[in-house]
Amino acid sequence: xxxxxxxxxxxxxxxxxxxxxxxxxxxxxxxxxxxxxxxxxxxxxxxxxxxxxxxxxxxxxxxxxxxxxxxxxxxxxxxxxxxxxxxxxxxxxxxxxxxxxxxxxxxxxxxxxxxxxxxxxxxxxxxxxxxxxxxxxxxxxxxxxxxxxxxxxxxxxxxxxxxxxxxxxxxxxxxxxxxxxxxxxxxxxxxxxxxxxxxxxxxxxxxxxxxxxxxxxxxxxxxxxxxxxxxxxxxxxxxxxxxxxxxxxxxxxxxxxxxxxxxxxxxxxxxxxxxxxxxxxxxxxxxxxxxxxxxxxxxxxxxxxxxxxxxxxxxxxxxxxxxxxxxxxxxxxxxxxxxxxxxxxxxxxxxxxxxxxxxxxxxxxxxxxxxxxxxxxxxxxxxxxxxxxxxxxxxxxxxxxxxxxxxxxxxxxx
Amino acid sequence: xxxxxxxxxxxxxxxxxxxxxxxxxxxxxxxxxxxxxxxxxxxxxxxxxxxxxxxxxxxxxxxxxxxxxxxxxxxxxxxxxxxxxxxxxxxxxxxxxxxxxxxxxxxxxxxxxxxxxxxxxxxxxxxxxxxxxxxxxxxxxxxxxxxxxxxxxxxxxxxxxxxxxxxxxxxxxxxxxxxxxxxxxxxxxxxxxxxxxxxxxxxxxxxxxxxxxxxxxxxxxxxxxxxxxxxxxxxxxxxxxxxxxxxxxxxxxxxxxxxxxxxxxxxxxxxxxxxxxxxxxxxxxxxxxxxxxxxxxxxxxxxxxxxxxxxxxxxxxxxxxxxxxxxxxxxxxxxxxxxxxxxxxxxxxxxxxxxxxxxxxxxxxxxxxxxxxxxxxxxxxxxxxxxxxxxxxxxxxxxxxxxxxxxxxxxxxx
Numbered sequence: 001x002x003x004x005x006x007x008x009x010x011x012x013x014x015x016x017x018x019x020x021x022x023x024x025x026x027x028x029x030x031x032x033x034x035x036x037x038x039x040x041x042x043x044x045x046x047x048x049x050x051x052x053x054x055x056x057x058x059x060x061x062x063x064x065x066x067x068x069x070x071x072x073x074x075x076x077x078x079x080x081x082x083x084x085x086x087x088x089x090x091x092x093x094x095x096x097x098x099x100x101x102x103x104x105x106x107x108x109x110x111x112x113x114x115x116x117x118x119x120x121x122x123x124x125x126x127x128x129x130x131x132x133x134x135x136x137x138x139x140x141x142x143x144x145x146x147x148x149x150x151x152x153x154x155x156x157x158x159x160x161x162x163x164x165x166x167x168x169x170x171x172x173x174x175x176x177x178x179x180x181x182x183x184x185x186x187x188x189x190x191x192x193x194x195x196x197x198x199x200x201x202x203x204x205x206x207x208x209x210x211x212x213x214x215x216x217x218x219x220x221x222x223x224x225x226x227x228x229x230x231x232x233x234x235x236x237x238x239x240x241x242x243x244x245x246x247x248x249x250x251x252x253x254x255x256x257x258x259x260x261x262x263x264x265x266x267x268x269x270x271x272x273x274x275x276x277x278x279x280x281x282x283x284x285x286x287x288x289x290x291x292x293x294x295x296x297x298x299x300x301x302x303x304x305x306x307x308x309x310x311x312x313x314x315x316x317x318x319x320x321x322x323x324x325x326x327x328x329x330x331x332x333x334x335x336x337x338x339x340x341x342x343x344x345x346x347x348x349x350x351x352x353x354x355x356x357x358x359x360x361x362x363x364x365x366x367x368x369x370x371x372x373x374x375x376x377x378x379x380x381x382x383x384x385x386x387x388x389x390x391x392x393x394x395x396x397x398x399x400x401x402x403x404x405x406x407x408x409x410x411x412x413x414x
Numbered sequence: 415x416x417x418x419x420x421x422x423x424x425x426x427x428x429x430x431x432x433x434x435x436x437x438x439x440x441x442x443x444x445x446x447x448x449x450x451x452x453x454x455x456x457x458x459x460x461x462x463x464x465x466x467x468x469x470x471x472x473x474x475x476x477x478x479x480x481x482x483x484x485x486x487x488x489x490x491x492x493x494x495x496x497x498x499x500x501x502x503x504x505x506x507x508x509x510x511x512x513x514x515x516x517x518x519x520x521x522x523x524x525x526x527x528x529x530x531x532x533x534x535x536x537x538x539x540x541x542x543x544x545x546x547x548x549x550x551x552x553x554x555x556x557x558x559x560x561x562x563x564x565x566x567x568x569x570x571x572x573x574x575x576x577x578x579x580x581x582x583x584x585x586x587x588x589x590x591x592x593x594x595x596x597x598x599x600x601x602x603x604x605x606x607x608x609x610x611x612x613x614x615x616x617x618x619x620x621x622x623x624x625x626x627x628x629x630x631x632x633x634x635x636x637x638x639x640x641x642x643x644x645x646x647x648x649x650x651x652x653x654x655x656x657x658x659x660x661x662x663x664x665x666x667x668x669x670x671x672x673x674x675x676x677x678x679x680x681x682x683x684x685x686x687x688x689x690x691x692x693x694x695x696x697x698x699x700x701x702x703x704x705x706x707x708x709x710x711x712x713x714x715x716x717x718x719x720x721x722x723x724x725x726x727x728x729x730x731x732x733x734x735x736x737x738x739x740x741x742x743x744x745x746x747x748x749x750x751x752x753x754x755x756x757x758x759x760x761x762x763x764x765x766x767x768x769x770x771x772x773x774x775x776x777x778x779x780x781x782x783x784x785x786x787x788x789x790x791x792x793x794x795x796x797x798x799x800x801x802x803x804x805x806x807x808x809x810x811x812x813x814x815x816x817x818x819x820x821x822x823x824x825x826x827x828x
Contacts, residue, residue, distance in 0.1 A: 015452050017443035018625060021435065029431035038429050039464055043455040050453055050475065057471045061464065192527040195488040199529075203489055211426040211460070212488060222427070277698075277719070283705025284691075284698030287719045291697025294773050294806055302725030304718050305691070305701045311716030311759065315729070345725065359708050367521075387522050390547060392708055394570070 003174055004039045005031050006062045008054055010070035010079050011153060012045035019043075023068050023158055030162065034170060035177030035226060036064065046076035055086050059146050064170070069153030071136035073116040079150055080121055080139070087143050089123040097128065097137055104135065129165040133157045138165065147173075177226055180208075180233035182241050184221045185254040187405040194219050194248070201243045208240050216394050217401030218260070221248075253408055260404045261289040267411040268299040268349075275407070276345035277303035278316045278337035280328065281355040281371060285400045302345045306337070316340035316352075327366070329354050331383050334372035342376045349410065350376040351403055357392045371399045375406045379413060382406060417588060418453045419445050420476045422468055424484035424493050425567060426459035433457075437482050437572055444576065447638055448584060449591040450478065460490040469500050473560050478584075483567030485550035487530045493564055494535055494553070501557050503537040511542065511551055518549060543579040547571045552579065561587075591640055594622075594647035596655050598635045599668040601819040608633050608662070615657045622654050630808050631815030632674070635662075667822055674818045675703040681825040682713040682763075689821070690759035691717035692730045692751035694742065695769040695785060699814045716759045720751070730754035730766075741780070743768050745797050748786035756790045763824065764790040765817055771806045785813045789820045793827060796820060 007024045014021070021043070028038045039062055044050050051070075058065045070079030084091045098120040105112040119136045122128060129138030129149075134157040139150040149166055151158045186194060191214035198221070202210040208225035223241055227233030245252065253263050268275060277287045287303035290296055306312040309323055317340040318333055326332045334352045342350025355371030362368035369388045374381055384406060388398040421438045428435070435457070442452045453476055458464045465484075472479045484493030498505045512534035519526040533550045536542060543552030543563075548571040553564040563580055565572045600608060605628035612635070616624040622639035637655055641647030659666065668677050682689060691701045701717035704710055720726040723737055731754040732747055740746045748766045756764025769785030776782035783802045788795055798820060802812040 015442065015455065017439045017446065018627065019439070025431045025433070028429065032431065039459060039461065040468065041429065041457040045453060047453065053471060053475055054454065057467060061467055190524075190527075192487040192530050193524075196527045196529055199489050209426070210490075211430075212490065213425075213427040214486070222430075279698075282702075283710075283714075284693075284701035284717055284719065287698030288696075288702045291719070291721065292807065292810070296697075297721050297775075300697075300719075301722040302718065302720050302729060303698055304716065304729070305698065305705070305714075306716050307705065307711050308715040314758075315716060315718070344728075361711075369522075389518065389522055391570075393706065394547075396706070 003035075003064070003177070004037050004062055005064035005066060006040045006042070006058045007038060008042045008044060008051075008058065008065065008067045009153075010044055010046065010051060010067055012047075012076070014043045014069070015045050023153070023155055026155070026159060027066060027162065030167060031170070032179060034167070035174045035179050036170065046070060046078055048078050048082055051078060051082045052086060055083060059086070059148075063145055064147050064149070066149045066151060068151050068158060071119065071138070071150060071152050073113065073118050073135070077118070080123065083141065083148060083150065084123050087123065087141060087148065089125060089141070091121045092124060093117070094120050094122045094128065097122070101135060129161050131157055131161055133160055140166070140169070178228070178230045178233045180225045180227070180230070180237040182223050182237055182255065183257060184241075184244060184248065184252050185258075185260075186219050186221070186248055186251040187253050187260055187408075188217055188402055189219060189248075189251045191219050194221075194251075197247055198244055201247060202240060205240050208237055210240075216390070217398045250409070253405065260401065260408070262293050264290065264404050264408050264411070265293045265296055265299065267408060271348075271411055271414050273348035273411065273414065274299050274301050274345075275349040275351065276301050276341045276347040277351045278341035279303065279305050279351075279353045280307060280312070280337070281357040282353050282396050282399050282403070283307070285396055286351060286353065286403050289400055289404065301347050302341075304341060312337070317344065329356055329366050329370060329372060331372050331374070331385065334374040335376070335381050335383055338374035338376035338381055348378065349407060351407060352376070353399055353403055355395070355399060357395045357399075359392060369395050371395070371402075373399065373403045373406060375403070375410050377410045377414065379410070382410060417449075417478070418451050418476055419478035419480060420454045420456070420472045421452060422456045422458060422465075422472065422479065422481045423567075424458055424460065424465060424481055426461070426490070428457045428483070429459050437567070437569055440569070440573060441480060441482075441576065444581060445584070447593055447595060448581070448588045449593070449640070450584065450588055460484060460492055462492050462496050465492060465496045466500060469497060473500070473562075477559055478561050478563070480563045480565060482565050482572060485533065485552070485564060485566045487527070487532050487549070491532070494537065497555065497562060497564065498537050501537065501555060501562065503539060503555070505535045506538055507531070508534050508536045508542065511536070515549055543575050545571055545575055547574055554580070554583070592642065592644045592647045594639045594641070594644065594651040596637050596651055596669065597671060598655075598658060598662060598666050599672075599674075600633050600635070600662055600665040601667050601674055601822075602631055602816055603633060603662075603665045605633050608635075608665075611661055612658055615661060616654060619654050622651055624654075630804070631812045664823075667819065674815065674822070676707050678704065678818050678822050678825070679707045679710055679713065681822060685762075685825055685828050687762035687825065687828065688713050688715050688759075689763045689765065690715050690755045690761040691765045692755035693717065693719050693765075693767045694721060694726070694751070695771040696767050696810050696813050696817070697721070699810055700765060700767065700817050703814055703818065715761050716755075718755060726751070731758065743770055743780050743784060743786060745786050745788070745799065748788040749790070749795050749797055752788035752790035752795055762792065763821060765821060766790070767813055767817055769809070769813060771809045771813075773806060783809050785809070785816075787813065787817045787820060789817070789824050791824050791828065793824070796824060
């Protein structure tokens with residue numbers, strides 16, 4: 001078995017629609033950082049049968065198991081009991097823990113409830129992990145090739161305990177594994193098209209590991225390389241990374257975890273350029289995304305949302321005749337919006353969008369999803385016509401994504 | 415086996431420290447509502463060995479297994495393959511799905527990449543769950559006592575598919591429990607204030623069950639009553655629901671699953687009114703939310719985003735002297751924006767927002783989070799000053815929420 005870990009979170013409250021898991025994200029980050037991947041995460045209620053099944057499954061497949069929760073003083077805190085049964089260990093009362101529990105309650109001026117003594121039960125042959133932030137101590141049980149680590153559920157207890165009592169030992173076990181990671185964020189390339197281009201490259205490598213995550217209008221490619229040391233991991237990462245970089249080049253908008261609007265903002269600052277928007281079907285989404293970036297007032301000057309034909313004429317100066325002849329959804333009106341707002345706001349760049357976001361308003365000639373996007377710059381005006389699939393939300397998002405990506409490409413030319 | 419369900423989420427990106435699970439919470443809520451508990455949740459990467467182990471474990475313990483994800487067109491989408499192996503079924507190409515996929519791509523004017531054909535593979539003896547929001551169809555495989563339901567990962571595809579193709583069948587399997595549910599959506603009341611008002615009421619009842627979900631600027635209260643039949647469930651629901659309704663009255667903007675912008679849209683149509691927006695710190699968010707509603711072109715005429723002082727003068731007609739005397743973030747400028755855009759666009763209602771979304775730009779007198787919101791109507795102009803906590807995103811969201819709620823309240827007077 002390679003060194004890898006599983007996490008089992010225990011507690012019926014974790015199976016409600018309200019529960020948001022943060023412990024496992026914290027543990028994943030800490031484990032990954034020392035080269036230990038998390039291969040499975042499980043959430044199970046305070047139910048002995050299901051918990052036992054989950055634990056047995058994990059022990060078969062994975063060397064490190066971290067459980068969180070179920071160490072409290074009540075009847076339904078079953079973790080210790082079930083793990084003792086699975087590992088065929090005894091549960092014995094630890095006098096030192098018991099004394100510490102009693103002192104803790106005494107310091108608060110209360111008698112220790114009898115059922116808290118349960119928290120002083122430990123598995124024979126296990127190491128005790130001190131809890132300085134709560135009553136339940138943790139346990140580390142080494143059993144053959146398996147290491148089972150029992151942590152308390154509350155983040156305020158789990159985190160300091162893991163950091164102080166588990167990480168040093170895990171780091172030693174992980175030895176000299178080093179990890180290197182990178183990300184490529186691409187815009188406006190469908191997942192399947194992208195994969196067809198890079199699968200022949202990345203499938204040749206088991207290390208680095210490649211994961212692909214698609215969102216509307218954006219696909220992220222993540223590489224994680226392992227090596228005996230930092231240099232080796234980075235060399236392996238670079239070998240595959242460079243090939244993917246070369247294959248996708250112009251579609252990659254970021255090699256960091258930044259959003260498209262952040263990247264556009266960086267380019268605008270770098271080129272000392274300003275921007276204004278004139279939106280119809282996107283209804284302010286492009287302006288909203290641009291201004292969601294801290295400091296965007298440096299480059300975003302103004303925007304208009306011209307839903308009605310009157311506002312297209314009045315706010316963006318589209319000639320009435322043009323609207324009548326070409327219709328509001330046309331290349332000419334998109335160009336007019338981009339050039340009109342650019343002139344009016346006196347910016348380096350103007351963006352114009354007009355289209356049919358649906359569900360109504362489509363026709364045979366101009367079906368729902370038809371969007372015209374134009375970007376006006378000192379170098380001229382670029383126009384693109386697109387047909388986006390999906391519902392209103394998706395069409396609007398795709399349109400904003402293509403518009404921002406067009407702005408990015410224009411800025412690269414400047 | 416009692417009727418209960420497990421959920422397995424599949425995808426290596428789900429095992430990163432960044433991943434936040436929402437699908438399983440949605441499914442848990444829907445399943446609980448028809449009386450089916452979720453007994454275990456598992457997250458596993460795109461790894462055939464671990465996935466197979468997780469699926470085999472689940473089939474042994476639990477009658478219903480729902481998988482999410484891993485149905486994409488790429489090499490690492492392994493769900494279909496692994497489940498076919500575990501259930502000893504063949505994977506066969508379904509001509510109907512293939513034709514539909516090809517039509518979908520053709521409609522967008524692109525050739526279908528060869529690897530998308532993978533999404534037309536189905537397990538023998540399975541039922542196909544149509545996907546109207548993406549390419550990957552779902553599958554329902556009945557195998558002895560087990561039901562395995564394969565759903566796609568993206569929430570925008572998973573939710574409608576589950577609702578349309580899975581819930582009715584599951585409800586039938588769950589049998590004779592009758593459920594009645596309602597929701598109260600409130601705006602602009604902090605969760606703790608709201609809970610202090612209604613906890614004395616709802617804690618008296620175990621049935622209906624009350625769940626409270628807080629989002630920025632919005633708190634949803636959900637009641638679920640169970641009864642032997644529909645009448646009993648509805649009677650129990652009404653008893654508690656009426657008390658909560660009475661307590662929160664004016665803060666409740668919807669008694670349905672509709673958003674605040676949808677409710678504002680309904681009111682605008684009902685009152686035959688139109689609206690226009692002039693936004694500074696919200697950067698188009700209010701217009702974006704209003705226009706996200708299908709059919710909003712009926713009442714939303716135009717909007718402006720005036721980030722620079724020049725655009726506040728030029729687009730909204732704010733007098734230069736006012737900006738100089740009061741500063742851009744002031745009650746007077748908010749009023750000027752609301753009244754200016756209303757006059758300019760010729761709408762029933764004008765909305766004006768100016769504030770400091772941060773992280774920069776704050777001062778002692780006007781700290782980050784200061785926002786002035788004004789709503790101009792035929793009855794006059796309402797103004798509200800707020801200090802919102804949190805980061806840029808949260809401040810902008812709260813501002814849009816308060817603005818829309820003010821519009822709702824003004825429309826109720828008209």
